[in-house]
Amino acid sequence: MTFKIGRVVEAGVVRGVPLNVAGKRLVPIARTVSVTLRRSEALVAGFVWTRPIAVEVEDADGIQRVPIPDIGMRVTLSAMLVGVLVILAHIFRRDASSNHR
Numbered sequence: 001m002t003f004k005i006g007r008v009v010e011a012g013v014v015r016g017v018p019l020n021v022a023g024k025r026l027v028p029i030a031r032t033v034s035v036t037l038r039r040s041e042a043l044v045a046g047f048v049w050t051r052p053i054a055v056e057v058e059d060a061d062g063i064q065r066v067p068i069p070d071i072g073m074r075v076t077l078s079a080m081l082v083g084v085l086v087i088l089a090h091i092f093r094r095d096a097s098s099n100h101r
Helices: 071-099
Strands: 002-005 009-015 019-021 024-039 042-059 062-067
Touching: 009 042
Parallel strands: none
Antiparallel strands: 002 009, 009 024, 019 024, 024 042, 042 062
C-alpha cells in the first residue's frame, strides 16, 4: 500500500524478503517515507526514512503479526515535549515575575 502526497512525498508499507528460520517463515514489514526533489525529471536530491513496524510469523498454527514498538520515536517525542514544557515554564515564570514589579 503506497500513497503519494504531490510529486515530492511518497509513503507506504512494504514487505521484506521472507526468511525461513527454524521451520517458521518470517516476513519483515516496514513503513517508508521518501522525499525526492526533481528538476526537469532529473533527480536532484532525496532521502528515504524506513522503520520496522512488525514481523509476520507463519508456522503450522497459522500467521501471527508481531508488532515492533518504536521506542526511539517515543523517546524523541518525550524529549521534545519536555523541552517545550521547560521553555513554556520559563516564559510564564518570566512574565509572572515582571508583573509583580
